[in-house]
Amino acid sequence: MKINREHVVGLVCLAVAAAVLLITPGFPEGQEGVHLTGPAFFPNIMAYLLILLGTAQILAGIRKARVGNGEPKFPASRTSALRLAGFFVLTAGFVALFNPLGFFPTTLVFLFLLMLLFGMPAAKSALFSALYTVVIYLLFGQLFTIGLPAGILGFLGI
Amino acid sequence: MIDAFISLLRLDILLPWILSMILGVFIGAMPGLTATMGVALIVPLTFHMQPIAGLAMILGLSFTAIFAGDIPATFLRVPGTPASGAAVLDGYEMSKQGKGSLAIMLDLFCSTLGGLIGVLLLITISPTLARFALKFTHFEYFWLGVLGLSMSAVITKGSNVKGLISITGGILISTIGIDVSTGYPRFTFGNINLMGGISFIPVMIGLFGISEVIRAVATHSQEQMTGAAVIQSGKVRIGEILKIMFRNKRLIGQSSLIGTLIGALPGAGADIAAWVSYGMAKKTSRKPEEFGTGSEEGVVAPTTANNAALGGTWIPALVFGIPGDTITAIVLGAMLMYGLKPGPLVFQDNKELVNQIFAVALVSQAFLLVLGYLGIKAFAWMFKFPRNVVLAGITIFSLVGAFAMRSNVFDVFLVVLFGIAGFFMEKAEIPLAPFILGLVLGPMIEDNLRIGLIKSDGRLLPFVSRPISAVFALVFLFLFLSEPAKALVRKLGKGRKGA
Numbered sequence: 001m002k003i004n005r006e007h008v009v010g011l012v013c014l015a016v017a018a019a020v021l022l023i024t025p026g027f028p029e030g031q032e033g034v035h036l037t038g039p040a041f042f043p044n045i046m047a048y049l050l051i052l053l054g055t056a057q058i059l060a061g062i063r064k065a066r067v068g069n070g071e072p073k074f075p076a077s078r079t080s081a082l083r084l085a086g087f088f089v090l091t092a093g094f095v096a097l098f099n100p101l102g103f104f105p106t107t108l109v110f111l112f113l114l115m116l117l118f119g120m121p122a123a124k125s126a127l128f129s130a131l132y133t134v135v136i137y138l139l140f141g142q143l144f145t146i147g148l149p150a151g152i153l154g155f156l157g158i
Numbered sequence: 159m160i161d162a163f164i165s166l167l168r169l170d171i172l173l174p175w176i177l178s179m180i181l182g183v184f185i186g187a188m189p190g191l192t193a194t195m196g197v198a199l200i201v202p203l204t205f206h207m208q209p210i211a212g213l214a215m216i217l218g219l220s221f222t223a224i225f226a227g228d229i230p231a232t233f234l235r236v237p238g239t240p241a242s243g244a245a246v247l248d249g250y251e252m253s254k255q256g257k258g259s260l261a262i263m264l265d266l267f268c269s270t271l272g273g274l275i276g277v278l279l280l281i282t283i284s285p286t287l288a289r290f291a292l293k294f295t296h297f298e299y300f301w302l303g304v305l306g307l308s309m310s311a312v313i314t315k316g317s318n319v320k321g322l323i324s325i326t327g328g329i330l331i332s333t334i335g336i337d338v339s340t341g342y343p344r345f346t347f348g349n350i351n352l353m354g355g356i357s358f359i360p361v362m363i364g365l366f367g368i369s370e371v372i373r374a375v376a377t378h379s380q381e382q383m384t385g386a387a388v389i390q391s392g393k394v395r396i397g398e399i400l401k402i403m404f405r406n407k408r409l410i411g412q413s414s415l416i417g418t419l420i421g422a423l424p425g426a427g428a429d430i431a432a433w434v435s436y437g438m439a440k441k442t443s444r445k446p447e448e449f450g451t452g453s454e455e456g457v458v459a460p461t462t463a464n465n466a467a468l469g470g471t472w473i474p475a476l477v478f479g480i481p482g483d484t485i486t487a488i489v490l491g492a493m494l495m496y497g498l499k500p501g502p503l504v505f506q507d508n509k510e511l512v513n514q515i516f517a518v519a520l521v522s523q524a525f526l527l528v529l530g531y532l533g534i535k536a537f538a539w540m541f542k543f544p545r546n547v548v549l550a551g552i553t554i555f556s557l558v559g560a561f562a563m564r565s566n567v568f569d570v571f572l573v574v575l576f577g578i579a580g581f582f583m584e585k586a587e588i589p590l591a592p593f594i595l596g597l598v599l600g601p602m603i604e605d606n607l608r609i610g611l612i613k614s615d616g617r618l619l620p621f622v623s624r625p626i627s628a629v630f631a632l633v634f635l636f637l638f639l640s641e642p643a644k645a646l647v648r649k650l651g652k653g654r655k656g657a
Binding site: 005008009013016023027028030034035036037038039041042043046047049050053054056057060080083084087088092094095098099103107110111114115118119120124128132136139143144145146147148149 | 547608
């Protein structure tokens with residue numbers, strides 16, 4: 001039998017529930033005298049619920065496999081897979097470098113590369129990434145006085 | 159009351175009031191910036207003004223911000239504020255069908271009318287309503303949370319099991335962080351960023367906004383992404399909007415009432431009001447199958463309720479000095495700074511000021527209509543940019559917006575993480591809205607269940623034996639069992655015919 005989407009959802013539910021039930025025994029007990037339930041009380045209820053739902057989902061998957069409903073292929077093409085990978089690398093880079101490099105260089109480079117990834121010409125990408133960076137700085141940094149990380153440009157006092 | 163209206167006609171009141179309402183449009187339309195944050199930003203400015211000018215700024219900003227959150231929710235599927243989560247469902251679907259302008263204008267008119275009804279209810283029934291809300295104990299709040307959750311069963315399309323998986327996932331995420339009852343850090347793995355729990359703002363931006371960008375990237379179709387956002391050509395006639403509103407007059411009344419009532423409950427605000435109202439609208443609709451596919455009713459209900467809730471939140475604040483939500487919590491602090499004491503005596507000692515507050519809240523609705531319209535126009539201007547520029551803009555505003563909330567890059571990470579999760583959830587046909595509902599209502603249900611158990615010496619009976627709890631429990635049973643019961647009756651009917 002081929003594994004389908006419903007199986008995967010069911011297995012993820014069971015895995016999450018198992019993880020919760022493995023972690024919560026390490027939590028302290030509640031206080032019986034005052035009927036205070038421990039911190040594991042509620043997450044455990046949710047984990048048991050997930051086991052029920054996950055099992056129902058796996059059973060639904062088995063039924064579906066018997067009927068033999070096909071599912072669309074993912075990712076649709078090699079180009080899509082590459083673009084997705086590119087997007088994830090860029091956003092991961094943004095998150096990792098936002099604080100150490102600072103708002104200006106990270107946002108500028110991130111937007112420029114993102115627009116290139118979306119298929120925009122380099123000159124337009126450069127123009128719009130600069131425009132966005134300035135607009136966001138003025139709105140968030142100046143108008144709403146939110147401290148955006150200065151990073152390596154900290155010496156400029158911005 | 160007329161004196162109160164006349165007393166507002168002063169430049170030193172009108173100017174900051176209107177400016178703060180314009181600021182509210184910007185704040186609301188920007189993902190990550192909430193109405194609460196906007197109010198917190200302007201409160202220090204108000205200390206140098208006379209109290210009514212400061213209160214007008216706060217009231218005006220909250221009304222425009224709650225509406226403006228619906229603008230990116232409708233066009234981009236990125237809720238601008240938590241209260242706009244439910245507005246995504248049908249507003250965005252209408253946008254995808256080229257009816258974005260109609261959806262947002264309908265939203266604006268419903269927000270204004272909902273706000274107006276909420277304020278009128280505030281003026282007329284506030285003392286009675288506040289007294290009723292004060293009867294709520296942990297047992298009732300537990301049921302209120304459960305009732306909110308049962309709305310997810312109503313709003314979910316397709317598999318109920320997947321809807322329940324989504325809601326359970328949301329509740330489990332809500333248990334991350336320090337347990338308020340015992341002070342024990344749960345599922346934090348020593349990470350200090352997780353101690354305070356996971357806020358639903360980055361989750362919401364990620365699930366709805368970034369996941370949509372990822373989908374556009376994966377399917378190589380920016381057309382699909384921002385194409386949805388293209389505002390329909392031609393103008394929307396006001397007559398058409400009024401006709402739709404007239405058709406849905408019962409729903410507007412129902413949603414305004416639900417919004418105000420939920421707003422009046424301490425701890426429940428515009429976000430919960432919008433979800434519950436959406437669920438109730440679907441439940442009471444003649445065409446429930448159209449919900450989630452671009453239904454007018456699906457736009458009318460949450461957008462009316464979230465603005466109506468704002469009036470409701472002022473009821474316990476003014477009458478008893480108890481905040482109805484985070485905004486009114488800040489307002490109460492500000493009022494004390496102005497030298498005012500919110501509570502029952504405010505109606506005797508500061509009658510003039512109370513009337514002025516009511517007048518401000520009423521006039522703010524007229525301003526909202528004008529400024530909201532200008533906000534829509536400003537947002538529409540953005541779509542004149544090339545499509546992939548808009549796509550990049552959604553990404554960067556979502557990421558920086560998440561950072562802005564707590565100046566913490568961890569929230570940006572969460573946006574990306576939940577963006578990926580949302581993308582795969584949609585691939586697996588798991589609905590996203592119940593996840594948010596679980597995350598929002600999880601703490602309310604858990605805390606009230608556990609505290610209720612302490613108060614009842616571990617017995618479950620008080621959860622169903624108190625009058626209001628019993629009514630809630632019956633409503634819950636009705637909501638959950640009505641559909642299976644209907645299906646059973648239909649099946650039995652068919653069986654008889656077949657026989």
